[in-house]
Amino acid sequence: MSDIELGQTFDNAAQADWLAAVEKALGGKSYDTLVSNDLAGYETQPLYTEAGMATGDDASGLPGQFPFLRGARALNNKFLPWQIAARIVPGRRGNDNAEILADLTGGVSALHLDFASAPNIDSAQIEQLLDGVMFDIAPLTLTPGRHAAAALQLMATLRADNKDRPAGYANIDPLGTQILYGDSIELDYKHLIAIGQQDTKLRLMTANGAAFHAAGAGIGEELGWALAALTAYLRAFEAAGLAPEDALPRITMTLAADGDFFASLAKMRAARLLFANIAKAASSDAAPQIHGETGLRAFSDLDPWVNILRGTIAAMATGIGGIDMFTAAPCTASAGGDNALTRRIARNTQIILQEESRIGQVADAAGGSWYVESLTRQFAEAGWAEFQKIEAEGGLAAAIANGKIAASLDARRAAYDEAVGKRQASLVGVSAFPNLDEAALDADPHPPANGYRLATRFEDLRRIAAKSKPRVFLACLGTQAAFTPRANFAANLYAAGGVQAQAGDGGTDIDAIVAAFRANGSKIVCLCGSDEDYDSHAEGLAQALYTAGAVHIALAGQPRGLAQIDDYCFAGCAALDFLSAIHDRLGLGG
Numbered sequence: 001m002s003d004i005e006l007g008q009t010f011d012n013a014a015q016a017d018w019l020a021a022v023e024k025a026l027g028g029k030s031y032d033t034l035v036s037n038d039l040a041g042y043e044t045q046p047l048y049t050e051a052g053m054a055t056g057d058d059a060s061g062l063p064g065q066f067p068f069l070r071g072a073r074a075l076n077n078k079f080l081p082w083q084i085a086a087r088i089v090p091g092r093r094g095n096d097n098a099e100i101l102a103d104l105t106g107g108v109s110a111l112h113l114d115f116a117s118a119p120n121i122d123s124a125q126i127e128q129l130l131d132g133v134m135f136d137i138a139p140l141t142l143t144p145g146r147h148a149a150a151a152l153q154l155m156a157t158l159r160a161d162n163k164d165r166p167a168g169y170a171n172i173d174p175l176g177t178q179i180l181y182g183d184s185i186e187l188d189y190k191h192l193i194a195i196g197q198q199d200t201k202l203r204l205m206t207a208n209g210a211a212f213h214a215a216g217a218g219i220g221e222e223l224g225w226a227l228a229a230l231t232a233y234l235r236a237f238e239a240a241g242l243a244p245e246d247a248l249p250r251i252t253m254t255l256a257a258d259g260d261f262f263a264s265l266a267k268m269r270a271a272r273l274l275f276a277n278i279a280k281a282a283s284s285d286a287a288p289q290i291h292g293e294t295g296l297r298a299f300s301d302l303d304p305w306v307n308i309l310r311g312t313i314a315a316m317a318t319g320i321g322g323i324d325m326f327t328a329a330p331c332t333a334s335a336g337g338d339n340a341l342t343r344r345i346a347r348n349t350q351i352i353l354q355e356e357s358r359i360g361q362v363a364d365a366a367g368g369s370w371y372v373e374s375l376t377r378q379f380a381e382a383g384w385a386e387f388q389k390i391e392a393e394g395g396l397a398a399a400i401a402n403g404k405i406a407a408s409l410d411a412r413r414a415a416y417d418e419a420v421g422k423r424q425a426s427l428v429g430v431s432a433f434p435n436l437d438e439a440a441l442d443a444d445p446h447p448p449a450n451g452y453r454l455a456t457r458f459e460d461l462r463r464i465a466a467k468s469k470p471r472v473f474l475a476c477l478g479t480q481a482a483f484t485p486r487a488n489f490a491a492n493l494y495a496a497g498g499v500q501a502q503a504g505d506g507g508t509d510i511d512a513i514v515a516a517f518r519a520n521g522s523k524i525v526c527l528c529g530s531d532e533d534y535d536s537h538a539e540g541l542a543q544a545l546y547t548a549g550a551v552h553i554a555l556a557g558q559p560r561g562l563a564q565i566d567d568y569c570f571a572g573c574a575a576l577d578f579l580s581a582i583h584d585r586l587g588l589g590g
Contacts, residue, residue, distance in 0.1 A: 015047075015049060015051065018047065019031065022034070022046075031046075034046040038260075038263070039218070039412075039415050039416055039419055039425060040218045040219045040260070040263060041218035041219055041220045041221070041382060041412075042218075042219055042220075042263065042375070042378055042379065042382065043378065044375075045374075048370035048371045048374050049370060050370060062074070063075070063322075063363040063364060064287070066276055066279075066280075066285065067272065067273050067276030067277075067280075068272040068273070068275070068276050068287055068288055069269055069272060069273055069364070069367075069376070070269075070322070070363060070364035070367050071272075071322040071363050071364055072272065072287040072288055072289070072290070072322070072324065073287070073363075075363070076360055076361065076363060078361065080109060080354070081319065081354055081359070081360025081361065082318075082319060082323045082324055082325055082326055082354075082360060083109050083110040083139060083324065083325035083326070084107065084108050084109045084110065084326065084328075084347060084350040084351065084354070085108065085109075085110040085111065085112040085141060085291075085325050085326060085327040085328075086100070086103040086104075086108040086110075086111060086112060086327070086328075086343065086346070086347055087112045087114055087293075087327050087329060087330075087333070088100055088111060088112065088113050088114065088129070089114045089117070089118075090113070090115065090118055090121075090122070090125055090126065090129055091118060091125075092337055092338070093336065093337025093338065093339075094330075094332075094337045094338035094339045094340070094342070094343065095337075095338060096129065097128065097129050097130070097131055097132070099338075099340060099343055100129065100130065100133065101132055101133070102340065102343070102344075103343060103347055104133065104138060106344065106347055106348070106351075107347055107348070107350075107351045108138070108347050109138060109139075110138055110139045110140070110141060110325060111130075111133065111138055111139075111140050111141070112141045112142070112143070112327045113126075113140065113141070113142050113143070114142075114143040115142065115143060115144050115145050115147050115150075115151060116143050116144070116145030116146075116177070116180075116181060116448070117145070117181075117446035117447075117448070118145070118147070120147065120150070121144075121147050121150040121151065121154060123154070123157075126154060130158070135158055135159060135165070135166075136165065136166065137166070138166075139166045139167050139168060139169070139325075140155065140158060140159075140168050140169070141168070141169035141171060141291070141325065141327075142154075142155070142169065142170055142171050143171055144170065144171060144172055144173075145177050145181055145183065146177060146181065146183035146184075146185055148170075148172045148174070148185050148187060151170055151172065152170055152172070152191075152192075152195055155168055155170050155199075155202060156195065156198075156199070159199060159202070165199070165201050166201065167201050167202075167203065168199070168201060168202045168203065169202075169203045169206070169252060169291070169325075170202060170203065170204050170205070171203075171205065171206040171208070171252065171254065172185075172187065172192070172204060172205045172206070173205060173206050173207070173208040173211065173229070173254075174187055175225075175228075175229045175232060175396050175397060175400070176206075176207075176208035176209075176210075176211030176212065176229060177208075177211065178400060179211060179212060179215055179225075179400060179405060179409075179450065180211040180212075180214055180215050180448045180449070180450050180451060181448050181449050181450065182449040182450055187236070189236050189237055189239070189240035189242075190240045190241065192204050192205075192237075192240075193237065193240055193241060193242045196242075196250055202250075203249075203250050203251065203252050203289065204250045204251065205233050205250065205251045205252075206251065206252045206253065206254045206291070207226040207227070207229040207230035207233065207251060207252070207253050207254070208226065208229065208253075208254045209222040209223060209225065209226035209253065209254060209255045209256065209271070210222075210254045210255055210256040210292075210293045210295065211254075212225045212226065213255070213256035213258075213295050213297060214256065214295065214296065214297060214448060214451050214452065215409055215448075215450050215451065215452055216297070216409045216412050216413040216416065216452040217408070217409060217412060218412050219263060219267055219379055219382065219383075220379070220382030220383050220385065220386045221386055221408060221412070222255065222256065222267070222383075223255075223267065223270060223271060223274060223379060223380075223382070223383025223386065223387075224382070224383045224384070224385070224386025224387040224389070224390060225386065225387075225390065225396060225405070226253055226254075226255070226271070226383075227274050227275075227278065227383060227384075227387040228386075228387050228390040228391065228395060228396035228399075229396050230251060230253065230275070230278060231278060231387075231391070231395070232395050232396050232397060233247070233251055234247050234248065234251070234278070234282065235395075237250075244282035244283075244284065245282050245283050245284040245286075248278070248279060248282055248284045248286045249284075249286040252288075252289040252290070252291055252324075253271055253275060253288060253289070253290050253291070254290075254291045254292070254293060255267060255268065255271055255290065255291070255292055255293075256292070256293055256294070256295030256297075257292050257293070257294060257295060257314035257315070257317050257318045257326075258294070258295040258297060258298050258310065258313075258314050259298050259309070259310040259313045259314065260313075260317075261313050261316065261317045262317070262371065262372065262375060263317075263375070263379075264313070264314055264317035264318060264321065265317040265318070265320050265321040265366055265372065266321070266372055266375035266376045266378075266379050267321070267379055268290055268292065268317075268318055268321030268322055268323060269321055269322065269364075269366075269372075269376040269379075270376050270377075270379035270380040270383060271288065271290055271383075272288050272290065272322070273376070273380045274380055274383050274384060274387070275288035275290075276288070277384070289324050290322070290323055290324055291323070291324060291325045291326070291327070292314075292318040292323045292325070292326040292327070293326070293327045293329070294310075294311050294314050294315070294327065294328055294329035294333070295314065296329060296333055296334045296451075296453060297452060297453055297454060298310055298427065298453075298454055298455075299329070299331075299333060299334040299453065299455070300334065300427060300429060300430045300453070300454075300455035300458075300459065301334055301335045301440045301441040301442075301443060301455070301459055302429055302430050302434065302435075302438075302440050302441075302455065302458070302459055302462055303428075303429030303430070303434065303435050303438055304331045304332055304335065304342075304429075304441055305331060305429075306331075306428050306429040307329075307331035307332075307333075307334075308331045308345055308349070311328055311329060311331065311346065311349060312349050312353075314328075315328050315349050315350050315353055316353055316357075316359055319350075319353050319354070319359035319360045320359055320360075320365050320366050321366070322363070322364060326350060328346040328347065328349055328350050329346060330342035330343050330345065330346040331345065331346070332441060334444060334453060335441035335442055335443065335444055336441065336442035336443060336444055336445060337442070390404075409450075409452075413452055416452075416454060417457075420454050420455075420457075420458075420576070421457070421574055421575060421576035421577065422572055422573065422574055422575060422576075423496075423571075423572075423575045424572065425454070427454060427455050427458070430454075430455045430458045430459070430496065431455075431458055431496045431575065432492065432496075433492065434462075434492070434495040434496050436495050436498065436500055439466065440459060440462055440463055440466065443459075443463075457576055458496055458497070458576065461496075461497045461498055461576075461579055461580065461583060462496075462497070462498040463498075464498065464583065464588050464589070465497060465498025465499060465583070465588060466498060467588075468586075468588065469498075469500065470498070470499050470500070470522075470523075470524075470586055470588065471499065471500045471501070471502055471520070471521070471522045472490075472494045472499050472500070472501050472502070472522055472524045472525065472526055472582075473502060473503075473504065473516070473517045473520045473522040473524070473525050473526075474487050474490055474491065474501050474502065474503040474504060474525075474526050474528050475504055475513050475516075475517060475525050475526065475527050475528065475541060475545065476503055476504045476505065476506040476507075476513075476528045476529060477506065477507075477508060477513075477527065477528065477529030477530070477533040477534070477537055477538070477541070478506055478507070478508065478529045478530055478532075478533040479506060480506055482506075482529060482530040482533060483506050483528045483529045483530070483533075486528040486529065486556035486557060487501075487503050487528040487556070489556055489569075489571070490526045490528055490554075490556040490569060491503070493569050493575055493578070493579070494526070494579070494582070496575065496579060497579030497580075497582060497583065499524075499579075499582060501526075502520055502522070503528070504516045504517070504520075506529075508533065508536070508537055510537065510540055510541050510544050511544075513541060513544075513545075514541075514544045514545060514548045517545055517548055517550070518548055518549070523549070523550065523551045523552070523586060524550065524551060524552040524553070524554075524582060524585065524586065525545050525550045525552070525553045525554070526553075526554045526555070526556055526569070527541065527542065527553065527554070527555045527556065527565075528556045531557065534555065534557065534560065538555060538560070538562060538565070539562055539564060542555075542562065542564035542565055543564050546564065551585055551586075552566050552567075552581075552582060552585040552586075553565055553566050554566060554567045554568060554569055554578075554582075555567075555568050555569075556568075556569055556570070557569075557570055558570050566581075566585075567581060
């Protein structure tokens with residue numbers, strides 16, 4: 001039996017050879033055309049090599065060792081690599097005691113109580129909500145929002161009778177709360193210190209990058225502002241009598257993870273490097289405690305089942321990136337309520353990743369990837385640069401007060417809005433491949449005051465259109481092979497605005513096409529065909545359709561300067577503006 005040799009007959013290719021092949025394939029275009037810049041503020045190269053890797057402490061080391069790039073622990077817990085947290089919003093539909101107990105019975109290992117949108121913390125309501133929960137087993141983590149004092153009292157009450165208390169997380173976060181919810185919080189840091197002395201396993205505060213992400217921040221901003229918040233809290237504790245090296249272990253970092261797998265993964269690694277920089281300055285050897293949450297920025301109330309995929313990517317990225325706790329949001333989290341099914345899917349996503357996919361069994365599984373290592377360094381450098389800029393402004397509180405944070409968020413949101421509006425940043429189920437047979441979920445009645453989601457403007461159009469179910473007639477020209485690509489494109493685009501497309505049979509008989517339009521009963525039309533058929537028939541057909549009662553006629557293709565055509569739709573067009581104009585012409589109201 002002969003030996004099989006794979007790859008040994010090929011010459012070793014150098015990067016110069018690859019670049020020569022790229023230049024030939026691009027036909028004279030620059031190599032830089034292959035470099036992409038993400039809206040979240042990072043650059044992606046087409047090739048990463050060992051030669052491009054910088055060396056240094058942050059690119060070496062072992063899990064559990066400073067600067068914690070490869071993980072905060074030397075060994076992961078084989079049975080529970082990270083805490084599986086379930087989010088509970090008191091008063092929200094599908095967040096009652098029965099669902100909490102179902103979560104815990106079904107494999108959730110921690111509870112995440114979110115009070116940020118609540119008018120107050122009702123102790124009687126909470127007692128009923130948490131009836132039967134064993135807090136000596138399940139750690140409790142909070143998002144208290146503006147209810148810091150009440151949240152501390154709640155934690156003290158719930159943990160008072162537990163002799164073997166697990167870690168608890170009050171997660172008080174004045175600066176993140178101010179940015180996302182617009183609420184100012186006055187904290188008594190001496191009181192916090194006293195509580196911490198009584199309950200040594202309670203982490204008091206969090207530097208909440210997830211709040212900044214939810215407001216629209218890019219990755220460098222999320223990391224840099226979280227670092228600025230962490231530093232501000234250390235200074236406040238120091239002024240109240242607690243040394244930074246003692247305060248640092250009482251503060252976690254919370255970050256958002258979304259459908260960008262590699263970015264979410266690298267962000268968790270970069271956060272540990274940044275935390276280590278602060279720890280070193282504070283003469284502390286504390287390891288970072290990084291919590292993650294599903295970022296809802298890319299979630300949609302349209303075709304919400306796609307959110308399951310977004311949430312799965314987020315959970316997998318954080319698991320591989322090395323997380324201490326992750327709160328997986330149900331696919332209905334951005335809407336008005338959850339149910340038993342969506343909560344079950346959210347918790348089972350993490351359970352499957354841990355127990356079947358074995359995510360978390362290998363420390364720093366992505367370590368050594370030239371792409372991931374480079375992305376981690378890029379994020380760490382961007383976060384540190386943003387942190388330095390904020391510090392130069394006098395700190396995060398000063399940057400909020402002087403409007404610099406709001407200006408940064410406005411600029412980032414405007415860039416997202418433009419890309420989403422042109423469908424350059426595609427949202428499956430929303431701006432791409434929308435399903436008009438599935439109604440949008442009820443909107444969340446209590447969204448964060450300064451929250452931002454990519455899908456909101458398309459959701460608004462769809463909800464308005466759902467009231468009257470408008471239709472567009474696709475006036476197809478020529479053969480089926482000629483008109484189908486543009487007809488499919490147009491149908492997809494109109495559906496993103498809640499307008500159902502119905503296509504004609506094609507051909508070049510204008511009278512027949514107009515008769516089909518009349519029979520269809522639509523008020524608006526989109527011409528679909530080849531450029532050649534447009535040259536021959538578009539002008540005459542458009543005029544005939546107007547005579548037949550059309551109130552708006554668009555053409556699928558690049559602008560052609562035809563007087564009878566109201567608008568044009570094509571790849572890269574301002575799709576949201578196009579659809580909004582259709583709504584206006586049809587007289588659809590909010």
